[in-house]
Amino acid sequence: MASRSTRTPGIKDVAALAGVSASTASKALNDTGQLRAETRERVRRAAEQLGFTPDSRGRALASGRSFTVGLITTDSSGRFSIPIMLGAEDALSAGKMALVLCDTRDDPLREQHYLKSLVSRRVDGIIVTGRRTEAREPIDVPIPVVYAFSPSTDPDDTSVIVDDHGGAASATRHLLSLGREQIAHVTGPESHLSAGIRAAATMGAARDAFVGQPLYGEWSERWGRHAVDVLLRAQPTVDAITCGSDQIARGVCDRLRELGRSVPYDIAVTGYDNWSVMALASRPPLTTVDMELEELGRRTANLLLDVIAGSPRRGQLILPTRLITRESTLGT
Amino acid sequence: MASRSTRTPGIKDVAALAGVSASTASKALNDTGQLRAETRERVRRAAEQLGFTPDSRGRALASGRSFTVGLITTDSSGRFSIPIMLGAEDALSAGKMALVLCDTRDDPLREQHYLKSLVSRRVDGIIVTGRRTEAREPIDVPIPVVYAFSPSTDPDDTSVIVDDHGGAASATRHLLSLGREQIAHVTGPESHLSAGIRAAATMGAARDAFVGQPLYGEWSERWGRHAVDVLLRAQPTVDAITCGSDQIARGVCDRLRELGRSVPYDIAVTGYDNWSVMALASRPPLTTVDMELEELGRRTANLLLDVIAGSPRRGQLILPTRLITRESTLGT
DNA sequence: GAAAATCCGGAACACGTTTTCCTGGACGAA
């Protein structure tokens, strides 16, 4: 009875079983065209009986779209790319789109290779993301592109980025609202854009309450611990420390505890990133700024879908952060 | 001169420019068939001039393959899935395959949805991975499948897993070789397969040197800290602690330091996972077991490629771990 | 110089679907 071997059934098999033509079967299954309800139902039953699944390669060819988008990340082992990726994947799968993953490992050659591959697959769009907030060179492809987290250097490109300034400012305002009057800032390398922006935002929001200069170092717990020593020597009366990352903040908390300073009663501490393994494991748990990267990924994907659908939205979309308050800044 | 608008050029455009037929152009570009070298070169130049990129949808349709594999993960935010994913992507991209990402978020409904989508895309194969080492129900698709990290409950399926027993044993043997004579074990929930296996392996390798019973708790720094108190009360002369995870080990180290016990001189400590943010940030840095998950991802992908190519390799492939020695077990 | 072998390239088809166009029939209205 099996026509050939047990090949996966095509629409023609369904059509044959239902006693109609392939085109009629297509219309029946896609709820298009003019068909009798009875015919539609018959085709539908035939499809179910055969376990028919439409071959999207054929569909892609016919529709001119591939229902696939590519995600190019320079470094997906980084903890920023991953939530973005997941958010994008979530939003895309809701729209029946698939996401193909391309990790360039920061290698321009690999990036070229992936771009060719994506163009060759006639991907409907591309999301480009990076591990730093610095703007990056745009990619050159005849396909809609949206940049996430790292914007394109071309302001006419579509980019979705985090409001780093607002995030840092919100942490500082939170400390001010708790009555803190001497706020210091410990962060990563001065050469990193995000470190500079967060430092500037902190100083801007703290105004007279800011003490000393931002302490630039590296994104590590060790630097956080060391910075405490430096800071207390210069500013012994400091009552709050905002940090450029949760790692630094955790180091700061550890060192303060070792020195017998109570967090938050003597000194309040804030982090940045809401990286749960740091923010929650810290003693005490950290008040921190969540960049809502998964939401950023979702928004990026939806923006890309809009562009694909024909309504391009140029320029930078700046998404707000969210302040998560925990014990490291409890009110006194 | 442009035939229509600035459409992306097809092979027919290349053929027209080179003054040959489409089929000849195909042969020229794929180094197949019988063509004069001069013709080949002419076509090649035409392709380059037009910036021609073959449409892989057409190729997929014609070849019956999609050059795509799906990766189903129950939870890609987990830190185990990510390196596996990256390794797989790396191995696949070398073989001109693309990886489409499906994060089920542990929702059976989403899993079904993704499976349908992958089947519909006529994916060449599927990699299934999970965040626990427990075996999982196999998926039912007419497509080659390889399971990574979480094997299939069907022993005839192809699975690639970590040698958890060997990993834990290697850490213990390492401690024995350093002359440690009273080894304890602190790990996660007893209900977790990996916790049980690692505990059994530790006891088996330590033999008489094992003291007390494995301490089961949770995979957290807090439990590690607490376990130290429990352990020192019962076994005050313990000189080595193997932990079921780096998080636990970090907590253990922290608490020991607070109690004035030196790691490694008084008590040596080992972790598990080589999760850099824990293992390197710990004081002191942790000797730990690296499951080499990226390599596991690569092996999985290559195995899948083999299956796709027609040489199925059934059963479980158990990959070795690697012991990374750091200061937490320095020789005395 | 003719037959055979070799080389080159084109035409046609296959892949699976969607879509456009078209036909045959049913039905209603004049």
Next chain:
DNA sequence: TTCGTCCAGGAAAACGTGTTCCGGATTTTC
């Protein structure tokens, strides 16, 4: 009865590539 309208469904083209087959052209061989 006849014409027009509408509906259900079929035939064919289109998407872009790879592959198979075949004929014409060129070279080789006797």
